Amino acid sequence: MVKVYHDNDIDDKILKGKTIAVIGYGSQGRAQALNMKESGVNVIIGLRQGKSWEQAEKDGFRVLTVLEAAKTADIILMLVPDMAQPTVWKEEVSLGMSKGKTLQFAHGFNIHFEAIEAPKDIDVIMVAPKSPGPELRRQYENGFGVPALVAIHQNASGKALKTALAIAKALGSGKAGIIETTYKYETESDLFGEQAVLCGGVDQLIRRGFKVLVEAGYPPELAYFEVCNELKLIVDLIYKSGIGGMYRAVSDTAKWGGLTVGPFIVDEHVEQNMKKALKDVQNGTFAKAWMQEYKQGSQKFKALMEECDNLEIEKVGKQVRKMSGLEK
Ligand SMILES: NC(=O)c1ccc[n+]([C@@H]2O[C@H](COP(=O)([O-])OP(=O)(O)OC[C@H]3O[C@@H](n4cnc5c(N)ncnc54)[C@H](OP(=O)(O)O)[C@@H]3O)[C@@H](O)[C@H]2O)c1
Numbered sequence: 278m279v280k281v282y283h284d285n286d287i288d289d290k291i292l293k294g295k296t297i298a299v300i301g302y303g304s305q306g307r308a309q310a311l312n313m314k315e316s317g318v319n320v321i322i323g324l325r326q327g328k329s330w331e332q333a334e335k336d337g338f339r340v341l342t343v344l345e346a347a348k349t350a351d352i353i354l355m356l357v358p359d360m361a362q363p364t365v366w367k368e369e370v371s372l373g374m375s376k377g378k379t380l381q382f383a384h385g386f387n388i389h390f391e392a393i394e395a396p397k398d399i400d401v402i403m404v405a406p407k408s409p410g411p412e413l414r415r416q417y418e419n420g421f422g423v424p425a426l427v428a429i430h431q432n433a434s435g436k437a438l439k440t441a442l443a444i445a446k447a448l449g450s451g452k453a454g455i456i457e458t459t460y461k462y463e464t465e466s467d468l469f470g471e472q473a474v475l476c477g478g479v480d481q482l483i484r485r486g487f488k489v490l491v492e493a494g495y496p497p498e499l500a501y502f503e504v505c506n507e508l509k510l511i512v513d514l515i516y517k518s519g520i521g522g523m524y525r526a527v528s529d530t531a532k533w534g535g536l537t538v539g540p541f542i543v544d545e546h547v548e549q550n551m552k553k554a555l556k557d558v559q560n561g562t563f564a565k566a567w568m569q570e571y572k573q574g575s576q577k578f579k580a581l582m583e584e585c586d587n588l589e590i591e592k593v594g595k596q597v598r599k600m601s602g603l604e605k
């Protein structure tokens with residue numbers, strides 16, 4: 278059984294008098310910085326000049342260059358994109374580190390795949406909220422939080438777990454539950470989840486479902502509603518009450534059809550593909566290829582995003598969302 282912590286299990290005195298530098302002010306950076314500030318933590322932001330800098334100042338933060346922020350703070354939280362982290366670490370953050378400080382991540386990628394090697398005299402911790410940044414912020418504003426994982430890679434101070442738990446609590450995650458894990462488990466399961474199910478798997482199910490209906494002559498707007506728009510309602514049911522709860526909320530015909538045809542659509546062959554994807558995550562093949570793609574200028578990455586933007590479902594979806602007031 279995993280170990281789960283809640284607010285009452287956590288002593289946050291360890292953050293008293295400490296300064297936390299949030300490096301990067303994007304999806305996670307902004308949400309985490311605001312949540313921690315409102316929980317009473319002394320937060321500064323480390324950035325390069327640009328849009329994020331302006332936003333962080335507008336939100337009332339003291340903003341410094343990445344190097345200055347790393348020098349000033351006791352805990353340095355790396356929230357620039359994973360692919361940018363090794364350079365930001367090498368050229369700036371590492372120059373501001375000294376014995377006794379803490380380096381923190383929200384995802385284990387660069388530590389686990391050894392793209393960043395930290396000096397031995399600092400703590401290396403992870404606090405990974407299990408949601409996109411805006412949702413982390415929304416839940417906190419509603420007086421709740423999203424679940425988070427914590428993990429320790431280096432424990433030079435002997436207090437690394439205490440620090441990680443106190444930060445997770447400041448993010449609001451102690452209300453939902455904080456699970457202790459390892460860098461390896463977090464990194465590999467996170468990559469697998471987003472590839473096989475959450476992003477990649479769901480994307481392909483929607484794309485292919487839409488294509489099959491439209492090629493068979495059904496109106497694209499109708500196809501969009503059936504295979505995409507309604508997905509949110511189904512996922513909300515699963516989120517709240519499990520797969521059985523979802524089935525109990527739909528018609529008996531939908532239950533029978535889903536339970537009998539579902540395994541024919543996503544079959545053993547898909548499971549074999551998932552196993553192959555997991556293997557590539559575990560043996561570093563995926564990480565290596567992605568780092569190489571990024572280093573070579575991300576041409577393929579950009580082309581795939583463009584291809585996605587040009588899909589018929591994307592164009593129809595935009596119209597439908599505008600028509601129904603979901604998108605401006
Ligand atoms: N997004 C999620 O839902 C999610 C969930 C859990 C964990 N995580 C993890 O959280 C971390 C951050 O991800 P994210 O999605 O929040 O990133 P993101 O939104 O893409 O981060 C963008 C921010 O990083 C800054 N930045 C980019 N390159 C920089 C550089 N070279 N020097 C200084 N600042 C730079 C950007 O500033 P500019 O405006 O100047 O470009 C911007 O403020 C990652 O480790 C990710 O795996 C993300």
Ligand SMILES: [Mg+2]
Nearest residue numbers: 384467468471
């Ligand atoms: Mg991820």
